[in-house]
Amino acid sequence: MLKNKERLILITNDDGYWASGLNALIEVIKPYGRVVVVAPEKGESGKSHSITMSLPIRLKRISEEKNITLYSCTGTPVDCVKLALNQVVEQKPAMVVSGFNHGSNSSISVIYSGTMGAVIEACFNGIPSIGFSLLDYQEFPDFSASQKIAINIIEKVLAHGLPTNVCLNVNIPKLPFSKIKGIKLARQAMGIWKEEFEKRIDPSQQPYYWMTGDFHNNEPNATDTDEWALTHGYASVVPIHTDLTAYHAFKHFTSWHYE
Amino acid sequence: MLKNKERLILITNDDGYWASGLNALIEVIKPYGRVVVVAPEKGESGKSHSITMSLPIRLKRISEEKNITLYSCTGTPVDCVKLALNQVVEQKPAMVVSGFNHGSNSSISVIYSGTMGAVIEACFNGIPSIGFSLLDYQEFPDFSASQKIAINIIEKVLAHGLPTNVCLNVNIPKLPFSKIKGIKLARQAMGIWKEEFEKRIDPSQQPYYWMTGDFHNNEPNATDTDEWALTHGYASVVPIHTDLTAYHAFKHFTSWHYE
Numbered sequence: 001m002l003k004n005k006e007r008l009i010l011i012t013n014d015d016g017y018w019a020s021g022l023n024a025l026i027e028v029i030k031p032y033g034r035v036v037v038v039a040p041e042k043g044e045s046g047k048s049h050s051i052t053m054s055l056p057i058r059l060k061r062i063s064e065e066k067n068i069t070l071y072s073c074t075g076t077p078v079d080c081v082k083l084a085l086n087q088v089v090e091q092k093p094a095m096v097v098s099g100f101n102h103g104s105n106s107s108i109s110v111i112y113s114g115t116m117g118a119v120i121e122a123c124f125n126g127i128p129s130i131g132f133s134l135l136d137y138q139e140f141p142d143f144s145a146s147q148k149i150a151i152n153i154i155e156k157v158l159a160h161g162l163p164t165n166v167c168l169n170v171n172i173p174k175l176p177f178s179k180i181k182g183i184k185l186a187r188q189a190m191g192i193w194k195e196e197f198e199k200r201i202d203p204s205q206q207p208y209y210w211m212t213g214d215f216h217n218n219e220p221n222a223t224d225t226d227e228w229a230l231t232h233g234y235a236s237v238v239p240i241h242t243d244l245t246a247y248h249a250f251k252h253f254t255s256w257h258y259e
Numbered sequence: 260m261l262k263n264k265e266r267l268i269l270i271t272n273d274d275g276y277w278a279s280g281l282n283a284l285i286e287v288i289k290p291y292g293r294v295v296v297v298a299p300e301k302g303e304s305g306k307s308h309s310i311t312m313s314l315p316i317r318l319k320r321i322s323e324e325k326n327i328t329l330y331s332c333t334g335t336p337v338d339c340v341k342l343a344l345n346q347v348v349e350q351k352p353a354m355v356v357s358g359f360n361h362g363s364n365s366s367i368s369v370i371y372s373g374t375m376g377a378v379i380e381a382c383f384n385g386i387p388s389i390g391f392s393l394l395d396y397q398e399f400p401d402f403s404a405s406q407k408i409a410i411n412i413i414e415k416v417l418a419h420g421l422p423t424n425v426c427l428n429v430n431i432p433k434l435p436f437s438k439i440k441g442i443k444l445a446r447q448a449m450g451i452w453k454e455e456f457e458k459r460i461d462p463s464q465q466p467y468y469w470m471t472g473d474f475h476n477n478e479p480n481a482t483d484t485d486e487w488a489l490t491h492g493y494a495s496v497v498p499i500h501t502d503l504t505a506y507h508a509f510k511h512f513t514s515w516h517y518e
Contacts, residue, residue, distance in 0.1 A: 049307035049370045050335075056459070056467040076309075078371075082454045083468060108383065110503055111308045112337075124367060124451050156515050165449065166508045185512050187504040190424065192383050195341045200315070208315040209342060239512065241505035244369055245446040246498040249425045253444050253498065256415050 007033030010093040010122070012080045014044040014101065014114030017062060017072040021100035024143035025132065026068060028150045029097060032158065034067045036093070038084035040114075041072040045103075047114035049121070050076050059083060077118035085125060095157065096122035099132035100146050102139070106171045106226040106236060107189040107217065116169055120242055123167035128157050130167065135230060136174040145177035149235045152183065162239075169238040173230050184234040189225035191217045266292030269352040269381070271339045273303040273360065273373030276321060276331040280359035283402035284391065287409045288356060289327060291417065295352070296329040297343040299336060299373075304362075306335045306373035308380070318342060336377035344384060354416065355381035358391035359405050361398070365430045365485040365495060366448040366476065375428055379501055382426035387416050389427040394489060404436035408494045411442065421498075428497040432489050443493040448484035450476045 009029050013022045017039035029035055038059070058074040071088060073080045081096065101115040110116045115131045122129035130153060134146045149172050162168065169188075173180060194216055197209040217227045226236035268288050272281045276298035288294050297318070316334040323329070330347060332339045340355065360374040369375045374390045381388035389412060393405045408431050421427065428447075432439060453475055456468040476486045485495035 043313060046310040046312040047307075048309040048337075048376065050309040050373075051305040051307075051371055052470065053305040054302060056469050057456075058465075058467050078307075079470070082470065083456060086454050086456050087458070087468065108501060111379065111501065112310055114309075117307065120370065160511075160515070163505070163508045163511045166505045166511075169503075185509060185515075187506065188502050190502065195345050197316075197342060197345050199346070206317075208317055209346065210315050211311065211338070211341065237512070238503075239505040239508040240503045241508065242367060242370065242503075243447050243449065244428075244497075244499045244501075244503075246422070246425045246500035247446065249422045249498040249500065250444060252419075252422045252425075253496070256419070256444075 007094045008089060008091055009033045009035055010084055010089060010096045011035060011037045012039050012077055012098050012118045014040060014047060014077045016040050016043050017070060019102065020140050021102050021134065021143065024147060025097060025100050025150065028147050030068060032154065033094065036084065036089055037070040038073050038080045038088055040077060040080060041074045044076050044114045046112050047076045047117060048112050049078055049117040052076060052079050057083060077114040078121045081118045081121040093127055096127050096129040097132065100143055101133035102141065103133065103137045104135045104171055105131060105133040105169060106230055107191040107215065110169050110188060110240065119167045120240065123165060123242055128162040130157060130170060132170045134172045134174065145175060145180055146172045148177050149183060153237065166239050166241050169240050170235060171226060171230055172235045173233060175233060179233060180235060181233040184229040184236055186226040186229045186236045186238055187224055188238050189217055189222065189227035190219055191215055191227065266353045267348060267350055268292045268294055269343055269348060269355045270294060270296045271298050271336055271357050271377045273299060273306060273336045275299050275302050276329060278361065279399050280361050280393065280402065283406060284356060284359050284409065285327060287406050287413065291413065292353065294327045295343065295348055297332050297339040297347055299339060300331040300333050303335050303373045305371050306376060307371050308337050308376040309335050311335060311338050316342060336373040337380045340377045340380040352386055355386050355388040356391065359402055360392035361400065362392065362396045363394045363430055364390060364392040364428060365489055366450040366474065369428050369447060369499060378426045379499065382424060382501055387421045389416060389429060391429045393431045393433065395433040404434060404439055405431045407436050408442060412496065425498050425500050428499050429494060430485060430489055431494045432492060434492060438492060439494060440492040443488035443495055445485040445488045445495045445497055446483055447497050448476055448481065448486035449478055450474055450486065
């Protein structure tokens with residue numbers, strides 16, 4: 001391992017640079033190296049892997065103190081990582097961490113998540129990267145258990161690295177640390193967000209729609225999923241990769257006689 | 260197969276409801292059933308799987324004629340699919356198609372793509388879904404070859420369905436139909452978008468950044484990828500799934516002694 005003073009760690013999130021979850025994660029990371037934070041100027045939840053293509057991006061240095069430099073960025077979490085790697089840091093970070101997200105990114109929420117979009121972008125760049133999410137949507141939740149879990153995982157990743165093209169999606173149940181049973185390696189549960197749009201009428205008598213939704217776990221009896229781990233008192237760690245190819249489905253198509 | 264008059268097909272895209280690629284796709288689809296189009300009000304390229312969480316969404320009926328109803332939606336491509344399924348269509352579509360995208364969505368671009376975000380959202384909902392992209396970024400490209408390829412694939416999917424939780428990412432080279440060698444089943448090439456942000460100074464002397472980038476194929480010699488197929492004159496079909504779990508990486512973590 002590099003000595004801490006030589007190690008640069010990049011932090012981002014999708015809740016914005018002022019979020020209490022970001023500050024709780026900075027507290028975890030700062031003993032491990034020099035910290036650069038590039039986080040969104042405003043909330044960017046649900047932004048997935050989106051990038052800003054038709055507008056320019058602004059970057060603003062918010063604060064600089066004792067090995068921690070904090071920037072806000074007008075782009076998405078993925079933009080934050082791209083801009084940080086290209087314009088802010090002068091060396092390749094040893095690690096990129098994103099979070100603590102205020103709310104779950106388990107199951108298919110990983111695909112909607114801005115927190116995990118940033119992590120996957122770092123993974124494309126060959127940097128060990130981890131997203132941390134606490135299953136608590138409050139503005140100021142208790143992150144103390146999440147911090148202990150994060151330290152455990154970060155030390156393992158700093159010591160052992162991650163396989164090529166693999167990053168981690170870590171979710172932590174809303175429990176005091178003493179009630180968390182452990183950390184479970186899990187697969188992504190298959191599920192669905194069932195939307196119920198709420199239709200309203202504006203003062204000009206025009207309709208508009210608010211998206212609301214409930215998550216449904218399609219495999220509640222499977223015991224090897226992140227959803228199972230979380231509902232049974234474990235933090236979940238899902239190794240995530242960036243190859244969406246459905247290899248198992250190839251046999252379905254070979255009979256199509258493509259050429 | 261259902262009779263055409265009983266079949267409902269939902270179309271969307273990420274370039275906007277007026278895009279020539281959308282119109283070219285509507286032309287392909289309309290012989291196969293009743294068509295509902297819910298497409299973004301403005302360009303939503305690069306929006307990935309993002310959803311609109313902090314703003315309401317507007318829906319506007321633009322036109323209705325002979326079994327084709329077209330709506331614009333202020334949200335992302337994924338919002339378009341969610342809103343269409345929840346508020347617009349009165350029966351589950353037999354298929355969702357997205358495109359024709361103006362530009363490639365091969366390799367890891369599938370993860371940034373709004374076109375494919377919509378397709379994956381339909382896949383979550385158990386609907387056979389296909390994204391079509393032409394490797395031509397012009398506003399009015401020649402879609403005639405893409406239309407022939409699309410008909411070929413759409414008829415196969417209508418006849419044989421798709422495996423559960425699998426959708427298709429179809430990319431078509433910028434070639435006349437006579438020069439396209441065939442349709443190749445392929446895996447997603449691993450690659451990276453290398454960004455070079457262009458820093459400019461605004462009239463108030465403040466900096467801003469434009470994202471630019473070049474795609475680099477990390478495995479140019481692999482002959483089973485979508486990139487290989489496209490650069491060798493084939494249309495590529497990559498079956499895509501929605502489980503990001505890196506199963507092959509589990510063995511890396513079992514030595515971590517999590518519990």
